[in-house]
Amino acid sequence: MKPSKVSKSSSHVRNRTRTVKMTSTAHGLTSQAGLIPVVKYLDRIGFEKTVKQSVPHRRGENADHHLSDVVLLTLVGMMGGATSMAKVTTVWADSVLRKVAGWIKIPVETTILRIFKEVSDRQISQFETLTHTLRGQHWRRLLRSGKSKTGIQSVQWVDVDSTVDTVCGRQEGSAKGFNPKKKGARSYHPQLAFLAETKEILQAWFRTGNAFTSNGVVEFTKQLLAHLPNRMRIIFRGDSGYFVGDLLEFLDTRGHGYLIKVKLKNLNALLAKQAWTAIQGRPGWEQSEFQYRCGGWSRSRQFVAVRIKQPKGDGKK
Template sequence: MKNIAKKYSKRQPKIKAEMSGKGLTVHAGLLPVLNFMGKLMFRERVHEAVHKDRGANARYQFVDAVQMVVIGLIAGATSMVEVMKVCTDEVLKKMSGWKEVPVDTTIGRIMKLASQGDIVELTGVIHRFRGKIWKRAVRSGHKLRSALCEVWIDVDSTVDGVYGKQEGAEVGYNPHKKGQKAYHPLMAFIAETKEVLHSWFRCGSAYTSNGVVEFMKECMAYMNKGVRVVFRGDSGFFTGELLEYLESIAKPHNK
């Protein structure tokens, strides 16, 4: 029996694996994102909105930092260190035109140059991008055109716990870890297109409905004229002030 087993047994060959190819990337899915950014003229629009020129001799400009952070976040990065790991990919560098990629502390320092007013301007750029994309989508398909006549806005809040001394983090309602400091952002989504329409950064002690009326006013300002909006949220948002506002802007629905 042993002889039969020995006769038909085969030794596992030793295979050596090595990366010898050039021009390979593990982030191939980001290449269409870079092409899409180019079609939207992402860099030009960000530069027009926020003038943060760091001088002709500066290796990196504010728009470089913004693009790198956006690319990193799309790739799943959750910190500046991870953003830089993504952006150091040689294929991405060549496709994006980045000659060099800075260290995470440099990117963080550049991003801190942005003021509250700059953030508002960047938010406006996002919504102008949305309008441009919606126009293209409407031209290309009847289904989406019909959907955008009426949209459902889903409003929700989420608790994001943090460790250490993080600016703006406070102890509040935290179902995951009681007593932990956290952030409690408020977010709005468009159900039909799966887009993040708007978001507010809030401290962890903020109640669910804090500021929701002003938040919805900003959401409505971002919507195209003639679009019927249906609000959807859990019971924590249904305060008297919000209901009064929604009723004040309500339009008759013809069945």
């Protein structure tokens, strides 16, 4: 596929394309055709303009490229499979992709890295806000088009989890911590929140590798809720690493729900005391619901447990 017409402007870095028609011919083929809809979508929603408004960043008068440029280039490059800045520039080496996006001059790897190094802590926070701004705009467009009512639904399930990202060498911010795939290796331990309905990543915090699963989860949740519609009630869902009294207390006071796997030292003894009932239609399965107050809690909370009868062993260890 190749563009049959590209509009021209006086810029020596960008051609602001208005209309690009695609034709299938034997010449000018591209391996990056899958990124063309991405580029056109980002242009249609005014992505670069939103970046400039949300994350102000000044460069010299003679600078060819700006922060909004390298953010766009990196985003599209990552969608094209790039795992480094060098590979981002490789993706954009495709002449057809550049013409469709209106780029005349692509910055080299060192320029991209230099611009990103100019980003301040304040601007990093602004980038976090930017992701929420873009998501809100997207939800409103879907609502107006009648394609989705995600943004106005009163209840949404939110899955929160952490992941381990192993690094090579002594990368800044990395540390030795829980690493099931490569024990003893340095890593990062980011925390993420997903919208269960759409699989969107609602929020992500970058953390060092020795951070415990629930480190900062209350502040993480506060920030998440601050950027979700006020009328939306969430059901926080997480594994046992998030069985933390402060988090449960916070969600209770804000009127939100939660479904979190329990982690207690005396759990087996506690379950042995409960009344169990058979689960209809599930032979061998039983369930129990009860109230319990852990030490340090201000009140008791509801616990739900299930168990299955295991077949007797054959005497082998």
